[in-house]
Amino acid sequence: GESVGLHLPTLSVQEGDNSIINCAYSNSASDYFIWYKQESGKGPQFIIDIRSNMDKRQGQRVTVLLNKTVKHLSLQIAATQPGDSAVYFCAENPPNWGKFQFGAGTQVVVTP
Amino acid sequence: DAGVTQSPTHLIKTRGQQVTLRCSPKSGHDTVSWYQQALGQGPQFIFQYYEEEERQRGNFPDRFSGHQFPNYSSELNVNALLLGDSALYLCASSTLRGIDNQPQHFGDGTRLSIL
Numbered sequence: 001g002e003s004v005g006l007h008l009p010t011l012s013v014q015e016g017d018n019s020i021i022n023c024a025y026s027n028s029a030s031d032y033f034i035w036y037k038q039e040s041g042k043g044p045q046f047i048i049d050i051r052s053n054m055d056k057r058q059g060q061r062v063t064v065l066l067n068k069t070v071k072h073l074s075l076q077i078a079a080t081q082p083g084d085s086a087v088y089f090c091a092e093n094p095p096n097w098g099k100f101q102f103g104a105g106t107q108v109v110v111t112p
Numbered sequence: 113d114a115g116v117t118q119s120p121t122h123l124i125k126t127r128g129q130q131v132t133l134r135c136s137p138k139s140g141h142d143t144v145s146w147y148q149q150a151l152g153q154g155p156q157f158i159f160q161y162y163e164e165e166e167r168q169r170g171n172f173p174d175r176f177s178g179h180q181f182p183n184y185s186s187e188l189n190v191n192a193l194l195l196g197d198s199a200l201y202l203c204a205s206s207t208l209r210g211i212d213n214q215p216q217h218f219g220d221g222t223r224l225s226i227l
Contacts, residue, residue, distance in 0.1 A: 102154030
């Protein structure tokens with residue numbers, strides 16, 4: 001079946017730098033997207049969402065960009081901190097579906 | 113305000129046994145979804161419950177079944193356990209309000225190990 005995929009399985013970032021995590025989604029009909037952060041031993045934690053009628057949304061230190069033309073999603077984290085070390089997932093929600101489709105995730109490692 | 117709670121946190125079973133996992137949704141949420149997460153992979157959708165009925169189902173065999181109670185809590189049952197059922201089982205809750213595209217909030221999961 002269709003699935004969400006990520007370009008980079010592991011991203012190493014120096015503390016204080018900005019991080020960019022990329023995601024390619026497969027279902028062109030998907031109209032809602034969420035970025036989740038998952039720390040070891042915990043469930044996915046909601047970071048930010050975006051609907052298909054938007055191309056950018058900002059939160060606290062995070063920005064999500066959506067490019068529907070190329071079915072691409074990205075998460076930007078400003079001034080990356082050690083607490084940002086985790087696996088990040090993008091998830092897509094096709095219309096009329098309750099489920100979210102996740103990719104394998106990107107491991108972000110923040111180095112001092 | 114309590115978030116999504118799941119029990120137990122860890123469980124060890126043997127092949128062929130049956131297991132029941134439990135989930136209490138976040139306060140104010142009426143919809144519960146269950147996901148299976150194998151090690152190193154993203155969560156895979158099992159099914160979703162709303163108004164005590166299975167609303168949607170992913171590509172999982174009938175050995176996986178569920179239930180939702182009037183208080184919106186939910187159970188996931190797995191029969192005839194296989195080694196491949198070893199995974200983290202996640203519950204996510206949301207509020208449907210008759211539409212989709214609502215954020216799902218996850219619990220910390222139940223780690224199920226099959227020996």
